[in-house]
Every structure is written in structure tokens, then in C-alpha cells.
Amino acid sequence: MQSKAAISLTVALSAFSAAAVTIDRRIVGGEDAKDGEFPSVVSITGSEEFECPIKKSDKIDYASLPADGSDAMVGSTGTVAGWGVQEADWTFAGDVAEENLAKVTLPVHAREVCDKLEPSVKGRDTVLCIGGNGKSACRYDSGGGFFDDTTGQVVGVASWGIVDKEWLMCNNAPMIYTRVGSYVSFIKQHLEGADAAANPDPAAAQNTTTPDQGPRAK
Helix, strand or coil: CCCCCCCCCCCCHHHCCCCCCCEEEEECCCCCCCCCCCCCCCCECHHHHHCCCCCCCCCCCCEECCCCCCCCCCEEEEEECCCCCCEECCCCCCCCCCCCCEEEEEEECCHHHHHHHHHHHHHCCEEEEECCCEEEECCCCCCEEEEECCCEEEEEEEEEEECCCCCECCCCCEEEEHHHHHHHHHHHHHHHHHHHCCCCCCCHHCCCCCCCCCCCCC
């Protein structure tokens, strides 16, 4: 996270350190994800540690999904938080995640801005172009949510950085984010399926018969 801002916890995930939660089950997707492979592979994961409701407080709040198909407005601002490195670099050799959570407010740019800097995203409407001008998410921030400052909705997910003219990342060039609105139907479809599998309807189970349980001819 390339930012000098102090941190206040703004989302439920932020109440835990980066290494505090392990993934206990995979709901769907992600198995075939490979570095440098496009289009993106989407994965939804869950942790048993979050099965109990997380209580809201002055430091913890819930984020919501945007409308299906929605897009972040160019010129709007949002906040991203994470434990990413604090200095712009090219190799990040020897860098490790920060101990303290940081956040930064960033502007949304037109996708065409990133199209010119990163040919691999040209023509893709499933991404957002965010940040730059000395403020950005960075290494170890990938996967963190970008929250619209007006609605509080998670409109983006940090993905990867672009090298600027000084050959630095997390500096003057924007960063690529996944546009959450383009995957809302996918997310809801698989989360509903996971909930149904984890909590089967008892009535439906009682009404199900097998050939051995059905009426027999005399």
C-alpha cells in the first residue's frame, strides 16, 4: 500500500491480521488459475473462522455488493486497505507485508487510461483503472477490496500494478482492479448454491423416497 495515511479499520476483514485466517474450504473456482493467464479466473473461498456473525463496531462495518452489471463512475473515489509494501519499487526483492494495516483514497480513471499503459487489458470491460500519481495499492495488497466512498460498496478488487515511466510500480501509473459489478451474478449464484449445500432443507429430505421406501405391489 503506497500511502502515508494513518489507518482506521473499515471492514470486517480488517479486524484480523493478514496471516490470521486460513482458507478451510473452496466454494468454487480458482483451481486452474495461472500467472499471466487471461481472462481472469474467479475464485470464491470461505473460512470456517467466519461462520459466526462478526459484530459491528466503530472500527468494523459490513460492505455490500454493487448492482449486477454496474460500473464504477469515472472521477469517483474509493478506499482500498491492506498490508502491502509502502515504497514504490520494481523488483520488491526482500520486501515483506507490513505489520500495520494501511488505507488510501484513490480516484477511478477511464479504462482507456490503462489500455494505453497495459495492452493486455485493452478492450476488457471486466477491469477498473484506479490510482496512480504517487498513491496506489501495492505488493501484498492484491485481492483487497476497493470501496466506493459514497455507497460503501465493494466495486473493485486489487489485481496488479503497471510500471510507470520511471520503471516503478505502485507509483505514478494506475493499478488494475477487477470490476466486481461484472461478476455479481456469478458470486450470488455460487454463494446461494454453497448455502443450500451446507444447510439442506429438512422437509425436502423427508419427502424424498427411494425405490426401497416406496409402496410395494402385493
